[in-house]
Amino acid sequence: MELLDGKVALITGGSSGIGKSIALTYAEAGANVVIASRKQENLDKVAEEIRTLGRESLAIATDVKIPEQVDNMVKQTVENFGRLDIMINNAGRGIPTEPLKISLKEWNHVLTLNLTGVFLGCIAAGKVMIEQKQGKIINIASTAGVVGSPGMMHYSVAKAGVIMLTKNLATSWAEHNINVNCIAPGFTLTERVIQWGILPSDKNVDGTLLPRLLRPPVPKNIADLALFLASSASDNITGELLIIRSHFEWDR
């Protein structure tokens, strides 16, 4: 039996990396998946992959910093599918800038994208889910919001805010059968990160692969955790932070 059979999921930042992996994992589990990010052309490719899996998909170009666009994204989802079961607020990115060099403009941008964008997504989805008397919201935070990240202080602060937002909304909406949880991935082997070439070798000196737990997670690992949180097996978990980071040294 498909864990998410017939469920409707909406994933921001769904065109690449962790968001794309969650979208495809949910589709494989039987969900119809709406994906949103800024560039339509990137989204369309992922929507095609979802349809190839036999599920329905919408691709909605959205800037999560803009309230009207977030409202529109949720509205289109509900108009098309009649409901919204699972909201994944995943869109977000950091900028590596030393503390004294962060301009006010950059600070505001990073906070708006990574914290306010999540707030807007939660509220838009929450209104629908309160009407439905059920729903699941999963916010993608980061270990930067748990252990800190001095080289991306604004991002780290925003992610800590996402964790607290999660706890508070879980409290407010428990009576409406809405689960709100967050996942904090550690450093994750996305295509972008691999391209940056910043990772240490995943091999020992003799060429053998490092133990699994000493290598960073891949997007699929985060997606599997997101699947657990979206399924009914986690119906009694809410307001919690679930960290996934292997034992990769950078995140401890």
Added chain:
Amino acid sequence: MEVLKDKVALITGGSSGIGKSIALTYAEAGANVVVASRKKENLDKVAEEIKALGRESLAIATDVKIPEQVENMVNQTVEHFGRLDIMVNNAGRGIPTQPLEISVKEWNHVLALNLTGVFLGCVAAGKVMIEQKQGKIINIASVAGVKGDPGMIHYSAAKAGVIMLTKNLAASWAEHNINVNCIAPGLTATERIIKWGILPSDKNEDGTLLPRLLRPPVPKNIADLALFLASSVSDQITGELLIVRSHFSWDR
């Protein structure tokens, strides 16, 4: 799909409550399950239920406070099944005593059962898993070790210790492909708790059931999380604390 097909699991405190639910959930997922607790007659019943599900089971009377008994429990498991894949250190119990009334004897007993017992189980299982170059250890802590419990300060301190023990062993054994995580259940509606009659009503004044998230979890909810942690989908999660407590007011 049997996510634990042919895995060998050992669960302390496996004759009732959360431990029994984990044992049966693992058996339903395809595992062979060894259950341990102090009273053989209670264990034999659970072992019979596991066999009725078509899986193999051993019932080993064990006091987890006694090192030789813990080692014997692990030895018997490995002698019978050839391996130990999943160790669940679940045996434990609190005693509701006000701080000034806790005798040193009672303090030592609660620490020995709830913290030292987990340490002994981890080390006995860890030795086997290091040889195997793989394994998963799941320690059952408690929300008492997260937010505190002034009415059971020894139990609370022991459970906080379990959480830290988990993090440390995860760090030590990551290179051996051993995942070590802990689950902190909030107050759980076990048969014992229900018999105590201490739970508030699960109904509204008009007789309707309270929303799911405002009612405490049941053992099966904890077991489903334990299943997630035992399966390969959580292979990159280690050293983490996962809390399951609904939004039941006593645990927030």
